[in-house]
Amino acid sequence: MSPPSPSAAGDLDVQSDMATTPPPPSSINDVAPTTSVTLTQEQFDELIRNQRPARDDDAFSMRQLLPPANPPVFPDDSKLTEDNYVDWDLTMSVTFAREVCAYLRKGTHDPSWPLALRSRWEDYAARALAGSLTVTTKATIGPIVQTGGSAHQCWLALAAHYAPSDAQAYSALIKDYFSMPPCPPTWAGFNAWTN
Structure with a gap:
């Protein structure tokens, strides 16, 4: 066996230094013990008294x-x-905040909101509604806006004018049904028609 080279001998010295370092301890006691805090009844009452719910933080x-x-x-x-x-x-529902659509459709706010907050949301809803209309559809709400009507009243006027009535919905359904291509009288024709 030949003697180790000087570089290998240096490696042996490093390895021997590392070998003498003991491994870190690994035992169950490595985890810090849990601690508990004991409060007197007076301390607990004071802690509860000093807490403020988020609603109170105006x-x-x-x-x-x-x-x-x-x-x-x-x-x-x-x-x-x-x-x-x-x-x-549908686009209104996915574009604007839930509070805006709820106010436009129902005309109500969260009863816990202060008057200043309600007023700001009403103004915001009016601007959102105006931005969703074409020039011709804005004419529908012109008289309501001129008399100081709310955004909710404008929504109701738009729904009354543009929302399909039951008769309109049925007429579209009947038109679609009767404009379907006729069913072929043979099996081969039927299979070709359905594919």
Whole structure:
């Protein structure tokens, strides 16, 4: 066996140094014990008394509930026209905040909101509604706006004018049914027709 080379001998020295270092202890006692805090009844009562629910923090909750500065831009191809009320209504639901759509449809707010907050959401809803209309559909709500009507009243006028009535819905269904291509009289024709 030949003697180790000087570089190998240096490696042996490093390895021997590392071998003398003991491995870290690994036992169940490595985890810190859990601690508990014991409070007297007076300390507990004081802790409860000093806690404030989030609703009482007026500055935080008001800031949290304020509407954005400007409503999002409504897609031009989805703005209300004579024949797209259902699609427009759906686009309103996915474009604007839940509070806006709830106010427009029902005309009510969360009863816990202060008057200033309600007023801001009403203004925001009016701007959102105006941005979702074409020039021709804005004429429907013109008289309501001029007399100081709310955004909810404008929504009701738009729904009354543009939402399909039951008769309109049935007529579209009947038109679709009777405009279907006729069923072929033979099995081969039927199979080709269904595929």
